[in-house]
Amino acid sequence: MNERTDDELIAGFQNGDEMCFNELVYRYKNVLHQYILAMVRDEGAADDIFQEVFLNFYRRLKDYQPEGKLKSYLFTSARNRVLNFFRDNNKICSLDDTDEDGNAYFHDELAGDDPQPLDKLEQAELAERIRQATLRLPPAQREVVYLKQYMTFREAAELLSRPLGTVLADHYRAVRKMQNFLKEEA
Amino acid sequence: MNKECENISLYFYGEMEPARAADFEKHLHTCPHCQKDLDFLRQMQGALLPPAAPQSAVQAVLEHKAAGWWRRMWRPALVTGFAAVMAVVFFASGPHMQNMNAQEADLLAYVSVEADAEYNSFASEFEAFEEAF
Incomplete structure (x- = not known):
């Protein structure tokens, strides 16, 4: 069976299938967490940022316009939070x-x-x-x-x-x- | 080592145009630095395969999401439930009730009152829950 694309999952969620969000989480969880942890080097902070990224995405998902750029959207969102983390901690x-x-x-x-x-x-x-x-x-x-x-x-x-x-x-x-x-x- | 060596990553990840890649391969055969870099890139790619994200973090996302879903839906759900209860009350007090025996009528009246009480109790508890979170 062909795997559904990100855009198909987003459309599925927008049509009322909540499980599509879970599938997107499972699709991107490992790479996003690895990236965030590699940048902040603090497991607790990485977990917090990881959750913020997905929950923020979830809140916006109803109005999100699928344009085949979900990966970029999630990494940009993670990166902005990583930068805020550095700023808040005066690390960089x-x-x-x-x-x-x-x-x-x-x-x-x-x-x-x-x-x-x-x-x-x-x-x-x-x-x-x-x-x-x-x-x-x-x-x-x-x-x-x-x-x-x-x-x-x-x-x-x-x-x-x-x-x-x-x-x-x-x-x-x-x-x-x-x-x-x-x-x-x- | 020369400027051409800087393209090793582009070559390794297969993002070089085919014609350019062919030229680069000629360079690669004669450049020990690039051969070493290529070996290292292979090792690096394997070493940096993403491990599984902690299950606790993933679970937290899914649970918060579920809570968010319920927060959005509980009011409409209660309104619908209340409407259903009212429909039962209306049905129970209609003219057809004249044909119902006393035991059935008592049962329906009891269910209606209990459902109202359940709703009121749940609604106030949920208001408190919402305020707390």
Whole structure:
């Protein structure tokens, strides 16, 4: 059976089928939660933002115009809340702040400094080290790395309101930097 | 390493135009940096597969949504229920009741009064609930 598109589910909800909303939640819950948590690095705050995003969407769903852009809508909504979180916690002025090398930076402490428990399987260990390495990236690069997992570079550039070339360059820098982090650890 | 190397991500994710991708592959065969980056991108893609969102957070969304749905619907539901009760009362007190025996009439009257009381009690409890939340 073909899976219903986002727009079909939205239309279903608007025609009175409440379960369509649940299906949309199940469709986007993992990627949205991963993105939010990667950005705020605080599980409680991530859960709160995650809930706000979906409940705000639910409240607006009756009047939402399906245009095939739900993913972009949800990530924009999540991103705005992530930015508010940073603002409220004085952790960052803007995700676009840069240091002298043109890299974005955080004002808070890095969370990835603690030694992680070693997994028995080499692949699992490497995967964990890679996830930790993403947390050491400047937020603008980290955001591009995670968004890229869920969408094309073009979609990410549109979402971030940045030129495609900038997004590509950020991703490339992030890839290089993460390899350096892993090399430092070795 | 040169400017061409910066296109490795575009190539890896299959977002490069086919003609350009063919050119890039030629570069890839001769560039150890890009080969290394390509390996890393493969590992990174696997490592960053999204884990399941916490069930508690998902459940909270669905429960709040359900509460929101009930908050929107309880007034119309009560109005409809009340109208149904009134219809029963009206029916019970109509001329056809003359043909009903005393026991049935008492039962219907009892149901009508109980339904009214149930409604009033529920409505006031729900007002208090709504104020609290």
